[in-house]
Amino acid sequence: MKLTRREFSAGLAAGLAAPALMRSAWAQGATIKIGMCVPVTGPAAEQGLWAQNGAKLALAAVNKAGGVLGKQVELVIEDDQTTNPGIVLAFSKLAAQSDIVAFLGSIRSTQVQAMAPDVIKVGKPVMIGGTNPDLTHSGNPWLFRFRPNDNYSGRVIADFGVNTLGKKKWAIVHSTDAFGTAGGKALSEALTKLGAPPVLDQGYANQSQDFTPVVLAVKQSGADVLGTYFTFENDLGIFARQLRQLGVNIPWVGSPSVVAVSSTKLAGPALFGTYGVADFAEDSSDAAKAFGKAYRDAYKTAPDNQSAWPYDAITILSAAINKAGSTDPNKIRDAILATQKYAGAEGEYNFDKNGDGLHGYNVVKNDKGKIVYDKHIDFND
Amino acid sequence: MDLVLQLLFTGIGIGAVYALVALGFVLIFRATNVVNFAQGEFSMVAAYLMVVCVELGLPYWLSFVIALAGMALIGVIFNLGVYYPLRHRTYLPVIIATIGASILLANSVLAIYGPQPQVLQGWFDTPGIQLGPVYLDSQYLLIIGVTILLVLFNFWFFEKTLLGKKLQATSQDKEMASLLGISVSTMIMITFIYSAVLGGLAGILVAPVLFVSIQMGSTIALKAFAATIIGGFGDVAGAIVGGLALGVIETFGAAYISVPYKDGFAFLVLIAFLVFRPQGIFGERVAEKA
Numbered sequence: 001m002k003l004t005r006r007e008f009s010a011g012l013a014a015g016l017a018a019p020a021l022m023r024s025a026w027a028q029g030a031t032i033k034i035g036m037c038v039p040v041t042g043p044a045a046e047q048g049l050w051a052q053n054g055a056k057l058a059l060a061a062v063n064k065a066g067g068v069l070g071k072q073v074e075l076v077i078e079d080d081q082t083t084n085p086g087i088v089l090a091f092s093k094l095a096a097q098s099d100i101v102a103f104l105g106s107i108r109s110t111q112v113q114a115m116a117p118d119v120i121k122v123g124k125p126v127m128i129g130g131t132n133p134d135l136t137h138s139g140n141p142w143l144f145r146f147r148p149n150d151n152y153s154g155r156v157i158a159d160f161g162v163n164t165l166g167k168k169k170w171a172i173v174h175s176t177d178a179f180g181t182a183g184g185k186a187l188s189e190a191l192t193k194l195g196a197p198p199v200l201d202q203g204y205a206n207q208s209q210d211f212t213p214v215v216l217a218v219k220q221s222g223a224d225v226l227g228t229y230f231t232f233e234n235d236l237g238i239f240a241r242q243l244r245q246l247g248v249n250i251p252w253v254g255s256p257s258v259v260a261v262s263s264t265k266l267a268g269p270a271l272f273g274t275y276g277v278a279d280f281a282e283d284s285s286d287a288a289k290a291f292g293k294a295y296r297d298a299y300k301t302a303p304d305n306q307s308a309w310p311y312d313a314i315t316i317l318s319a320a321i322n323k324a325g326s327t328d329p330n331k332i333r334d335a336i337l338a339t340q341k342y343a344g345a346e347g348e349y350n351f352d353k354n355g356d357g358l359h360g361y362n363v364v365k366n367d368k369g370k371i372v373y374d375k376h377i378d379f380n381d
Numbered sequence: 382m383d384l385v386l387q388l389l390f391t392g393i394g395i396g397a398v399y400a401l402v403a404l405g406f407v408l409i410f411r412a413t414n415v416v417n418f419a420q421g422e423f424s425m426v427a428a429y430l431m432v433v434c435v436e437l438g439l440p441y442w443l444s445f446v447i448a449l450a451g452m453a454l455i456g457v458i459f460n461l462g463v464y465y466p467l468r469h470r471t472y473l474p475v476i477i478a479t480i481g482a483s484i485l486l487a488n489s490v491l492a493i494y495g496p497q498p499q500v501l502q503g504w505f506d507t508p509g510i511q512l513g514p515v516y517l518d519s520q521y522l523l524i525i526g527v528t529i530l531l532v533l534f535n536f537w538f539f540e541k542t543l544l545g546k547k548l549q550a551t552s553q554d555k556e557m558a559s560l561l562g563i564s565v566s567t568m569i570m571i572t573f574i575y576s577a578v579l580g581g582l583a584g585i586l587v588a589p590v591l592f593v594s595i596q597m598g599s600t601i602a603l604k605a606f607a608a609t610i611i612g613g614f615g616d617v618a619g620a621i622v623g624g625l626a627l628g629v630i631e632t633f634g635a636a637y638i639s640v641p642y643k644d645g646f647a648f649l650v651l652i653a654f655l656v657f658r659p660q661g662i663f664g665e666r667v668a669e670k671a
Contacts, residue, residue, distance in 0.1 A: 046497045205643060210632065212387065213388065213635035213640055234498055237498075247516070265500065
């Protein structure tokens with residue numbers, strides 16, 4: 001047989017291309033893809049990095065244990081720019097990739113609210129960390145929360161301040177975004193139920209450069225205890241320092257940002273002695289301790305809730321897909337909702353029909369810069 | 382009364398920060414007729430330079446000098462890379478180029494240094510002084526002091542020195558200045574260097590109060606821009622007065638009317654000026670000059 005030059009070239013080209021073609025064909029079904037909307041840029045880029053760390057840590061463990069449905073799991077990350085339009089865009093980019101089976105959304109309630117209508121349209125499970133109670137209570141079947149919602153944080157702050165610290169004159173300071181407003185409202189209602197309605201309910205806008213008017217309002221209210229819902233650690237740091245400078249030293253029980261790693265670093269001594277409710281506290285359980293150790297080993301820094309919830313989300317989601325035995329969204333949904341008594345880094349997960357996994361909070365204290373676990377308060381409803 | 386004094390001090394302090402950044406806006410506007418939207422990022426970059434130097438263990442004063450020298454260099458690069466190639470075009474491409482440069486600067490710092498906000502210690506060990514009922518934050522005292530010094534320096538520099546007069550001549554009429562033997566491009570280069578250093582100075586001064594973060598520049602710059610319009614675009618005294626006025630108005634507005642709408646007051650004043658006195662407080666002097 002005589003080979004013409006043309007035949008030879010064609011054969012050579014086919015031979016060279018074949019492995020690449022085969023590889024790409026193989027790759028299409030080789031992994032299970034999970035999409036993640038996370039701030040890579042914008043004010044929360046820092047927390048976004050930690051969220052990615054937590055997710056990747058869980059991913060490594062899942063893959064090491066054999067992956068999901070016999071395949072390796074792959075994380076597809078899209079920048080949400082820490083803005084509402086940003087996350088809508090990021091989610092639609094991810095949703096366009098039909099082989100992504102489920103998603104991780106934001107820890108910021110405002111952003112989850114912004115993407116929620118698209119989540120219904122896409123009809124695939126989205127794990128979230130936003131704590132505004134309404135997110136899982138407005139008939140959206142595809143949102144699953146991996147942090148306790150603010151109904152619980154408000155009740156725990158009120159319970160701890162009134163019953164443990166014995167304080168009844170409350171000043172509430174909260175951000176005016178979706179998270180802060182809902183949190184402030186939940187705390188106010190919980191306090192009213194305990195017979196200690198707040199003497200001051202003060203909102204502030206995010207990214208304020210100065211909190212003197214807020215501090216002076218707290219001072220003038222005559223409150224003997226402070227409850228806060230701060231969204232950004234920068235704001236919290238400025239507020240904490242000005243609070244101490246202007247001589248306000250009343251006990252302070254705040255939402256998780258009070259005890260977050262970066263707040264502790266930024267505000268320094270201004271936050272010593274404060275209490276915070278924390279969905280993640282390293283000493284609260286064996287699972288939390290194990291996560292803490294793995295995180296420290298991998299990233300040489302202390303973990304907080306920003307990395308703990310994506311860690312739990314990836315772990316539980318992977319287990320749920322395995323249990324469902326399929327990537328069918330409805331089957332995954334049922335499997336997540338069926339998750340009970342699972343010990344995660346954030347606490348014990350008992351999913352309810354709304355998609356809320358956790359139902360209580362830890363109370364922790366900033367003891368000279370070290371976050372110390374105090375107690376866990378859980379609710380049954 | 383105690384409350385009023387405390388608010389007044391804070392208002393002037395935060396206003397002085399706006400004024401410092403506004404000054405940078407004004408100087409570049411006068412020299413080139415464009416608004417430099419990267420002015421806020423100059424502040425941010427300088428604060429990061431300072432943090433890096435301090436972390437390397439250099440003394441505070443040396444870090445300060447290095448950071449400002451670095452800003453001078455950035456001023457040169459900015460002039461050559463952003464303004465100079467577009468100098469014969471209308472103002473619009475230049476403005477868009479400055480916006481592009483501001484995004485580039487912010488994301489470069491993000492890529493190099495990472496997103497974690499940093500703490501920069503203040504110049505003084507004592508955080509502040511309790512003067513009767515009023516607490517004076519030492520960093521704000523420093524900011525106010527530096528602003529006063531800069532106002533005096535600017536007056537002396539632009540009115541009494543030959544270089545200052547050359548810069549003024551350039552900003553008023555480039556053709557005439559160049560006919561008189563003044564090198565226009567050198568003058569514009571000097572203006573960019575000076576503005577970058579001024580913006581950097583503002584960033585370093587404000588960093589111990591607001592922390593060092595990627596977005597610190599843009600939040601301040603927005604207010605500084607408003608201050609520039611309120612004061613009268615193109616007027617040095619206007620920038621200072623506009624900045625201080627804005628700081629005081631928003632602080633009092635927040636305390637006595639509504640905290641969540643604090644930023645609203647600043648921009649309400651801006652809108653009022655745009656409607657009723659678009660030339661700003663010191664607008665007429667500029668008109669005479671032109």
